[in-house]
Amino acid sequence: xxxxxxxxxxxxxxxxxxxxxxxxxxxxxxxxxxxxxxxxxxxxxxxxxxxxxxxxxxxxxxxxxxxxxxxxxxxxxxxxxxxxxxxxxxxxxxxxxxxxx
Numbered sequence: 467x468x469x470x471x472x473x474x475x476x477x478x479x480x481x482x483x484x485x486x487x488x489x490x491x492x493x494x495x496x497x498x499x500x501x502x503x504x505x506x507x508x509x510x511x512x513x514x515x516x517x518x519x520x521x522x523x524x525x526x527x528x529x530x531x532x533x534x535x536x537x538x539x540x541x542x543x544x545x546x547x548x549x550x551x552x553x554x555x556x557x558x559x560x561x562x563x564x565x566x567x
Contacts (some may be wrong), residue, residue, distance in 0.1 A: 467479060467483065468481075468564065470550060474517070475506070475516065475518070476557070477514070478501075478514040480509070480511060480513050483501060491536075493537065494536075497531055501514070504520045504527070506520075521556045521557055525559055528543070529559060544557060544561040546562070546564065548563055550563075
């Protein structure tokens, strides 16, 4: 998921966060609600926001869903732009740099 940090708030690109689908996959819908439950802001057409206080919980959640094998790495890994600078230590287990285009 494309991510960036501004003023100690993590933003996940709204096109990359999971969507809730009635009658959809239980895992994907659980993933949607889990991510949404700790988000400071989670609007349909805006980037989702996570304050630094929940980054550890977010990291654990992403690792857990990644290890389940039901979701791909692209869906559970934070991809930061190279211009981001250093990735915070707490997010490093689930983060990488965006691939160069």
